[in-house]
Amino acid sequence: MRNLINIMDLTPIEIEELIYIALDIIANPKKYAHVCDGKKLATLFFEPSTRTRLSFEAAMYELGGQVLGFSEAASSSAAKGESVSDTVRVVSYYADIIAMRHPKEGAPLVASMKADVPVINAGDGGHNHPTQTLADLLTIYREKGSFENLTIGLCGDLQFGRTVHSLIAAMSRYHGTKFIMISPEELKVPRYIISDIVEKKGIPYEETTSLEGAMPKLDVLYMTRVQRERFFNEADYMRLKDSYILTPDKLKTAKTSLSILHPLPRVNEIAVAVDDDPRACYFEQARNGKYMRMALITKLLEVAL
């Protein structure tokens, strides 16, 4: 049985296979309409979500399977004090695969040690979000045709942004990757990610506070929200929340081939006027998430395709 807890659980070849399956699903959806007949996905969401939970659910329905679960801890027995371990042990009796989001880093890993069915990390605290990275990778692949020789700007809350942490890990495996990390001093990429991944692999990177300075160099700009729910102090959040607001004016120095990504939800960090720019990919990115989650479900359930 395989789980997906960290994007590095998948080899680059396995990621390529998932991308080819996702592209085939897009081209031939009817071929996949019954491949999960009789299978059930449990979505255990202890934290709010729109895209991840609903795209997992849509993915399973579009594969012919069924879905059960909860969308907040308050409507589960976690509210009565039940542990994650006990919850997943029991849910393993009811479902064939589990997608779990939890505010505590490491909770899906603990779940995977206790569950009798595959567990997918659908976001754990400020740590990782591997299935968002699958959506990001399909978007980059469709935009660029390859993962090689890309300069990637990561902008916003790079400390708590779990999507950023997973994307750095994923892109660190491709030739010619460069990172420009754009954040306030207080929200820089955690040191362990820089030392264990970026520096260990000798990947060129810059840390800067200037989006304007970085803009002309970028092939991909990955904007992120400053995450109110991870701050201990509301005053700090209020001071930092509008550090970067992408506007059409700021894109004047960008490459015409730039791809603008954002995992969403957006708050204020991309002006709505940017949505009409042909370089804006973030809504397509959310759509791609469903196809990659469909591909992932077939892989973890070892469905014959």
Ligand code: CP
């Ligand atoms: N990108 C993402 O994880 O969105 P949700 O929080 O809406 O699932």
